[in-house]
Amino acid sequence: MTVIKPKIAVYKFTSCDGCQLAFLNLGNDLLKLTDAVDIIHFAELGMVNPNAKVDIAFIEGSIATPHDLERIKNIRAKAKFLITIGACATAGGIQALRNFADTAEWVAAIYPKPETISYLATSTPISTHVTVDLELWGCPVNGEQILTAIKTLLLKVKPAIKRDSVCLECKRSGNVCVMVTKNIPCMGPVTQTGCGALCPSVGRDCYGCYGPSENPNTDSLSKQFQQQGCSRETIQRRFLFINNQAPAFLKAGMKK
Template sequence: MTTPPKPPFADPAPHQRRPRLAVHKFSSCDGCQLALLNAGEGLLAVAAHFDIVHFAEAGVVDEAAEADIALVEGSISTPDERERIRAVREHSRWVIPIGACATAGGPQAHRNLAHAESWLASAYPQPEHVTALPTATAISAHVPVELELPGCPVSTAQVLTALTSLLAGASPRPEQDKVCLECKRRGQVCVLVAKGAPCLGPVTVTGCGALCPGLGRDCYGCYGPAENPEVATLARRFRDLGLDADAVARRFAYQNIGAAPFTQAVRDWRRPAVGHGDGDD
């Protein structure tokens, strides 16, 4: 659930000082924080225009600090995280989940479709010492958020654009185009048409610049489902390309398996291919 954008910094107070920026980490690999750290001159510009009050990867630690903008990496996967995200929400004017973990649960959301306890037992000799929720879920499943920036990792350019917009008093808008549009704009050869590759570009929101198709590979859906994705139709197209039902399911079972349209595709196709005959096209 994403709340309607509200005018950022609508009261004059924040303009009397530099806006405060926090970067929080939940269950994640830190890759999205690193994407921000690797922004080079962009990061220097952020440091020049914001007071960075919490960003552990950058060496600034004050998790309880009040913030105008909280970028949040990672999914909610433990009872402790469920409490922590509520505190972040209380202390922050804008909460912006960044990356597939924070917007859809990330790779760890694979456990949402499995028996979490048996997974734990297979990985740890004493699973009773592991405190984890049975699911890994997006930040928006726990607290209202103002904007979501997907991707694995998140697009540094999209983060910087959002911060710049907020700094200028404008509401940043989420990207809506599908990867296919980006592909066409760049004049790239369609790997689905030309090679019969099972490309997720028709249902995935852009943000990567159609990177994989540009390298002759099919899109893996790193940025998650676009608006109104025709997932069921694309899944049937994959079947017609020769993928068996499990292979179709696996196409949707990457970083964004926790996003509802992709979760549904996995549920529909992971079973034997009953109900996917030509008659239901």
């Protein structure tokens, strides 16, 4: 009897490839994964089949070029379940800082032949253009979260991704709060968990790369940052960073 394995694919858009590395860094689990699924398209891994129909499509990167825009519609049409991985695909990424600037001016300032560069004026998340079934945040995304999503979907259950604050993960890990002991402005209280509280585990502040938690009080945290001695500009930069287009961070960052 031939067992038909679910087909998965990983597509790259405007991004740094770091989230695809989260896949590759799964090591042994990646090999085990190939027992359970067929990887149809994953250019960084060597499989190229961009037009195939797939069960799960993983999208890395934001929509920042006319070509991106064309491709994502085609991929969505051929995928049963679509998952964005990482800050770029989920919120537009660091490159969405161009949304606050004149992109044409930037391109002219950077490239010797700007007319050869094809681009959109803004960088936008995948969900702006097509329906997204699941969002996995992070810069980069956590390989374990990807694996858990696949394992859960194989059982025909929609993955439950916690959107609690990083603080809860810090406390479970036994980290001591850097805000309370060292007066360091930390984004943990408004940032979604999933990273395993990576940065506070080495004594530094969270910089919000997993995007907003489900119920973030950015006003109160901004006030606290101010009391800790941060200027308005510093506070704006904390919010308008890797996930600058995530609505809660965008609103907090644009506040005068």
